[in-house]
Amino acid sequence: MPSVLKFGGQAVFLAAIAVVVGYFSASPRYHQIPEGQSQIKLAIQHGGARIEDCRKLTTKELSKLPSTERRPITCSRERVALTIELSIDGKVIYADVLPPTGLSGDGVSKAYKKFLVPAGHHVIEAKLRDSKRTDGFDFDQRIEAELKQWQNLAIDFNAEQGGFLFR
Amino acid sequence: MPIRAAFDAAERLLSRIFPPHWNPLLNLGALGFFFFWIVTASGIYVYIFFDTGVTQAYSSVEYMTRDQWYAAGLMRSFHRYASDGLVLVMLLHILREFALGRYRGVRWFSWLTGIPVLLFIYVAGISGYWLVWDKLAQYVAIVSTEWLDHLPFFGQPLARNFLSPVNLESRFFTLMIFMHIAVPIVALMILWLHLQRVTRPKINPPRGLAIGTGLSLLALSLLYPAVSQGPANLAEVPGEVGLDWFYLGAYPLLENLPGPATWSASVVILLMMAGLPWLPPMRKPAVAVVNLANCNGCTRCMADCPYNAITMQVRSDGRPFEGEAVVDPSLCVACGICAGACPTSTPFRRMSELIPGIDVPGRTIASIRTATDAESAKLSGANRIMVFGCMNAGVAEQCRSGHVGVVALNCTGQLPPAFVDYVLSRKLAEGVIIAGCAENSCYNRKGTEWTTARLEGHRDPNLRDRVPRERFKAVWAGRLGAAGLRQEIEALASSVAALGPYAPRRPAKSRTAKEQSNA
The missing domain is CATH 1.20.810.10 (Cytochrome Bc1 Complex; Chain C)
Incomplete structure (x- = not known):
């Protein structure tokens, strides 16, 4: 093959590789979420109440402990599981019991869930029980939101800030 | 695949x-x-x-x-x-x-x-x-x-x-x-x-x-x-x-x-x-062996080994050479490139047994010479071609015919260039083809490169000047396939037929009884 043709062939090949690199570096485009949808993201990280309440040690119990470990109050480690419920427009879309983490069941309970809902007006209600009670919820919050297409509504939880945080 | x-x-x-x-x-x-x-x-x-x-x-x-x-x-x-x-x-x-x-x-x-x-x-x-x-x-x-x-x-x-x-x-x-x-x-x-x-x-x-x-x-x-x-x-x-x-x-x-x-x-x-690499487990071929009696520590095998499997160490047999080649069995793949580099790997040697300074037991230089002689005996015509083919390229075997003999190698780098001289000067064939993997694509990394350099005289052991260049060819057949290799063989066959019989300047002597027994 004449050298001019060879040189041209090399240029065409390298240009073709550059086109492949350029194209696949940002194409084809990927649709993460369909049009007309929005997302609700629930992210909970919260420790439930202790299964046993803290109590004062008796003098007899204290005397059995080494002198450096004589704290007057003792607490159990295990925590209760959280009971959580999320409903949209009156329909429950998520309900779960979240066990505490940790080998001794003394860590926080965690949940991280995503839900796609049609964009538009919605009534969103989140409930959570973190105490030893067996029915009802300790936190129950409800908001009305106008969700735009591809909007991400985050539902966080912070007991010190009053419970659920809709962001 | x-x-x-x-x-x-x-x-x-x-x-x-x-x-x-x-x-x-x-x-x-x-x-x-x-x-x-x-x-x-x-x-x-x-x-x-x-x-x-x-x-x-x-x-x-x-x-x-x-x-x-x-x-x-x-x-x-x-x-x-x-x-x-x-x-x-x-x-x-x-x-x-x-x-x-x-x-x-x-x-x-x-x-x-x-x-x-x-x-x-x-x-x-x-x-x-x-x-x-x-x-x-x-x-x-x-x-x-x-x-x-x-x-x-x-x-x-x-x-x-x-x-x-x-x-x-x-x-x-x-x-x-x-x-x-x-x-x-x-x-x-x-x-x-x-x-x-x-x-x-x-x-x-x-x-x-x-x-x-x-x-x-x-x-x-x-x-x-x-x-x-x-x-x-x-x-x-x-x-x-x-x-x-x-x-x-x-x-x-x-x-x-x-x-x-x-x-x-x-x-x-x-x-x-x-x-x-271990699925399924691979049967490891017998690794290269150094024969100290024939090794003078020239370092060519070490220089040519593509896997760093050969080192030079202090002479252990008391002979007056600087060092001796030592093979690391864990690194050797038995490609035979070291044997191809060894100056003692000459097929002309008949007075003593053909044992190079380094060789691979699975495909020794002596066995290549024996196969060359045997293949030549089967050929007929005025356009006989001897093909030395790399097993990894895997196409040479398909080209055997009445005037084409094929000798299999572990790698083209395993072939000492003296074999080309040997085939032509002993009139075992009118032409020689070395068929390996594609250029720069040798299965054993350096086989095609070292073979080319040896044939062109840039690397030891190189091909003697007396060998007529028009009677041999290196064909990197891995890329050409069997059909392409066959074309190259036939082209050389026609060419050497037109050249007529090869007349070496110093014809090989006829073998003595001892040479025959060592062959």
């Missing part, structure tokens, strides 16, 4: 426009290094203008892309496209080595150390996308952290950092830039390990190829600059993103398939890749 056939076809095609040593498919590893250096240099320049921070990251990248498009913006695009090129050649390199079977036996070390390099390059690239903090970065950050959160190692879910705008801290970007710089450095260290058992590794592509690929990526950077995809906004889902499929091709799967399934699949794929 279809993958090998595809690579052979692509190599054949590219060999028509590129010189053999420029062929991009034969320089994949070297091109990977070249792209790595481009990424490093352009990354250092871009880092000067980059600002870490939730809002500053995006605006600093925008400044480079819009206000300084001719310098920092160009470097940003060059950085991106060279990174993509790196992934492309890295994946092709892995696939090609797999297709050619270059991952088993002693090559397990290079294969295994290549796996973490692959992972680290991916981590480095993905962390780079994160830093821009545009919509794509947001997508990458959320999918990555959600995937990592399936592991039970993290106390606080990583994905919570990207729950809403108030959750995000600038410190995260400091961590990411540290990762983006540290991970490639670790990858480079492992690359050093990756090459430890490779003699004369090719880490720089030929200058012309480097200039060509560099310019093509630079032109791409100018004509189609890399741009951001709008600032990240955690209050919105990045509904549509332009993924870099080289780095993020698996992300839609990670996002949509259950975490345990994707983690299990990833672990299984990694374990399978790591275990490939």
Whole structure:
């Protein structure tokens, strides 16, 4: 093959590789979420109440402990599981019991869930029980939101800030 | 194997426009290094203008892309496209080595150390996308952290950092830039390990190829600059993103398939890749053996061994030579290139038994001579051709006929050039063909290169001047296939028939009874 043709062939090949690199570096485009949808993201990280309440040690119990470990109050480690419920427009879309983490069941309970809902007006209600009670919820919050297409509504939880945080 | 056939076809095609040593498919590893250096240099320049921070990251990248498009913006695009090129050649390199079977036996070390390099390059690239903090970065950050959160190692879910705008801290970007710089450095260290058992590794592509690929990526950077995809906004889902499929091709799967399934699949794929060199266990051929009585410590075998399997050590037999060759059995693949380099591997030797200073027991130089004699005895006509064919090229055997004899070699590098002289001067054939793998594509890395250099007289042991060059040819048949090799054989057969019988200036003496017994 004449050298001019060879040189041209090399240029065409390298240009073709550059086109492949350029194209696949940002194409084809990927649709993460369909049009007309929005997302609700629930992210909970919260420790439930202790299964046993803290109590004062008796003098007899204290005397059995080494002198450096004589704290007057003792607490159990295990925590209760959280009971959580999320409903949209009156329909429950998520309900779960979240066990505490940790080998001794003394860590926080965690949940991280995503839900796609049609964009538009919605009534969103989140409930959570973190105490030893067996029915009802300790936190129950409800908001009305106008969700735009591809909007991400985050539902966080912070007991010190009053419970659920809709962001 | 279809993958090998595809690579052979692509190599054949590219060999028509590129010189053999420029062929991009034969320089994949070297091109990977070249792209790595481009990424490093352009990354250092871009880092000067980059600002870490939730809002500053995006605006600093925008400044480079819009206000300084001719310098920092160009470097940003060059950085991106060279990174993509790196992934492309890295994946092709892995696939090609797999297709050619270059991952088993002693090559397990290079294969295994290549796996973490692959992972680290991916981590480095993905962390780079994160830093821009545009919509794509947001997508990458959320999918990555959600995937990592399936592991039970993290106390606080990583994905919570990207729950809403108030959750995000600038410190995260400091961590990411540290990762983006540290991970490639670790990858480079492992690359050093990756090459430890490779003699004369090719880490720089030929200058012309480097200039060509560099310019093509630079032109791409100018004509189609890399741009951001709008600032990240955690209050919105990045509904549509332009993924870099080289780095993020698996992300839609990670996002949509259950975490345990994707983690299990990833672990299984990694374990399978790591275990490939031993699946199934390979029967190791008998390694090269040094015969001290014939070894004078000339070091040629050590210089030619492509696997660093031969070292020179202090003479152990008291003979007055500087050293002796010692073979490391764990590194030797029994390619026989050492025997081809040994000056004592001469087929003309008849007065004593043909035992070179170094030889491979599975295919000795003596057995090659015996096979040559036996093949010659079967040939007839005035256009007899003796083909010395590499078993790895695998096509020579298909060319045997009434006037074509074939002698199998472990590698063309196993053949001492004196065999060409031997065949012609002993009138065992009128022409000789050495048929090996494709140029620069030798199964044993250096066989074709050393054979070419020996035949051209650039490397010891070289072909004697008296051998008529018009009566032999080296054909790199791995790329041509059996049909192409047959054409070359017939062309030489016609040519030598036209030349008439070969009349050596010093005809070989007839064999004595002792020579016959040693043959």
